[in-house]
Amino acid sequence: MEVITSKLDGSPVSEVMGKFVVHRCPSLGVFWGSNPATLIVHKLLKSEADVIHAHSYVFLTTNQAALTRKLRRIPLLLHLHGGIEVVPFHGDVLTRLKFTAVKSVYDRTIGKWTLSTADAIASVSKKDIEVAKKLFGIDGNLFHWVPNAVDVRIFKKDSVYPSDDxxxxxxxxxxxxxxxxxxxxxxxxxxxxxxxxxxxxxxxxxxxxxxxxxxxxxxxxxxxxxxxxxxxxxxxxxxxxxxxxxxxxxxxxxxxxxxxxxxxxxxxxxxxxxxxxxxxxxxxxxxxxxxxxxxxxxxxxxxxxxxxxxxxxxxxxxxxxxxxxxxxxxxxxxxxxxxx
Structure with a gap:
């Protein structure tokens, strides 16, 4: 399995982690606090993958996965991780207006196109599936609920941390x-x-x-x-x-x-x-x-x-x-x- 991601720190450009080969591509920066400006399409176009699994429809990396789906016909599973609904948040007015305006334009253009290229769309939230179907007008049969997960063996309540607080x-x-x-x-x-x-x-x-x-x-x-x-x-x-x-x-x-x-x-x-x-x-x-x-x-x-x-x-x-x-x-x- 190949993992293609952004390189935002001193991690190696490429490394093998068990059965995974991880490729990290340089990023020019990060938009909106979470969207790395990373060019990965050159890696995707050379890939011998049977399936591409891309995360979040708003990421530039996912837009490139959608382009690869069009050019190479490699099946695409697009995984939604929220961000479908815009809920007004506090902060300076300019930041809120920019976020709302950019997302509105993006959803009607690049966002809708990106989702339309997918062979299947997974969502971590059942609620977001209903919102996305209405917002983007995409066939409901493409959507599947696939939530986030945790390794339950790692997490446990421990009584060794006594405190008065x-x-x-x-x-x-x-x-x-x-x-x-x-x-x-x-x-x-x-x-x-x-x-x-x-x-x-x-x-x-x-x-x-x-x-x-x-x-x-x-x-x-x-x-x-x-x-x-x-x-x-x-x-x-x-x-x-x-x-x-x-x-x-x-x-x-x-x-x-x-x-x-x-x-x-x-x-x-x-x-x-x-x-x-x-x-x-x-x-x-x-x-x-x-x-x-x-x-x-x-x-x-x-x-x-x-x-x-x-x-x-x-x-x-x-x-x-x-x-x-x-x-x-x-x-x-x-x-x-x-x-x-």
């Missing part, structure tokens, strides 16, 4: 679409109500400096860790009382699956496919995107009730084991490869 964990890209404005406002409300709560922020992004400024004013009750090794992430998922995810747009957040697999309940905004794993009152709580007060109330309710957190955690772990293990998801993907 309760930790509320955020993991994600630090940009406006992740609801950082909501996160900071909720943190202030919760910390004002309880002096035993610490918010932990893991991730990098354009708003990191803003969060660090807020952290200084909260005197140790908000800690910004930046990017951390996977083992450190596992530790914090296990230590956390709650994971908070106040995004304005999502597909099916992998971090929610990781938290649930660790028996950590989640308080999240009701966007994208989040409600497919965060079942309100069962595996956590949902709130309308941008609703600071309701989010804070849900966080405080969970912090006050350890038995409820444990009950939600067990329910979440069971849900992930039944539907979101790698064994289940790989089987779905293999069937799609064979079908196209």
């Amino acid at each position: 309760l930790y509320v964990l955020f993991v994600g890209r630090l940009d406006p679409r992740k609801g950082i404005d909501v996160l900071l406002d909720v943190a202030k409300i919760v910390i004002r109500e309880r002096n035993d709560v610490v918010f932990i922020v893991i991730g990098e992004g354009s708003l990191k400096e803003k969060i660090e400024v807020a952290a200084r004013s909260l005197h140790g009750s908000l800690r910004v860790l930046g990017r951390v090794p996977f083992k450190t992430l596992l530790k914090w998922l296990s230590k956390a009382a709650i994971l908070i995810l106040p995004s304005y747009t999502e597909g099916l957040p992998t971090v929610c699956l990781e938290a649930l697999a660790t028996e950590t309940p989640v308080v999240a905004s009701n966007v994208g496919g989040t409600s497919e794993v965060i079942i309100d009152g069962k595996t956590g709580y949902l709130f309308p995107p941008g609703n600071v007060q309701l989010c804070a109330e849900k966080v405080l309710r969970l912090l006050a009730d350890e038995a409820l957190r444990r009950r939600m955690g067990r329910y979440g772990r069971d849900l992930v084991e039944r539907f979101y293990s790698w064994e289940n998801v790989v089987e779905k993907i293999e069937r799609l490869y064979e079908s196209i």
Whole structure:
């Protein structure tokens, strides 16, 4: 299996990782915080692949996979990872207008064309399938639900991290679409109500400096860790009382699956496919995107009730084991490869 991706750091241009050959192509930069400007079409056109599996319809790399499908007739599986719906997010007006305008034009032109080239379209979210069918007018038979997955053997609640504090964990890209404005406002409300709560922020992004400024004013009750090794992430998922995810747009957040697999309940905004794993009152709580007060109330309710957190955690772990293990998801993907 060949993996073609962007080269954004000091990783080697090419390497063998078990059965995978990884090619990293130079990038000129990153658009919108997550879309690398990477030229890969020359690699794709030379490939002897039986199937191309491209991720997210908005990426420049996926546009090139679609072009290869047209030129080389290699079957294309296009995998949607959210970003279909545009939910208004806070931030400066110019940023919001640019994002909305560019996405609207893109969806009607390049985005629609890219999707139309695919032999099959997978989506991590069932909700996004319905939205995409209406938005792009594409045959519904092309769509298939193939969610994100986690290795449930890795994640577990560990009792070796005793603490007098309760930790509320955020993991994600630090940009406006992740609801950082909501996160900071909720943190202030919760910390004002309880002096035993610490918010932990893991991730990098354009708003990191803003969060660090807020952290200084909260005197140790908000800690910004930046990017951390996977083992450190596992530790914090296990230590956390709650994971908070106040995004304005999502597909099916992998971090929610990781938290649930660790028996950590989640308080999240009701966007994208989040409600497919965060079942309100069962595996956590949902709130309308941008609703600071309701989010804070849900966080405080969970912090006050350890038995409820444990009950939600067990329910979440069971849900992930039944539907979101790698064994289940790989089987779905293999069937799609064979079908196209």
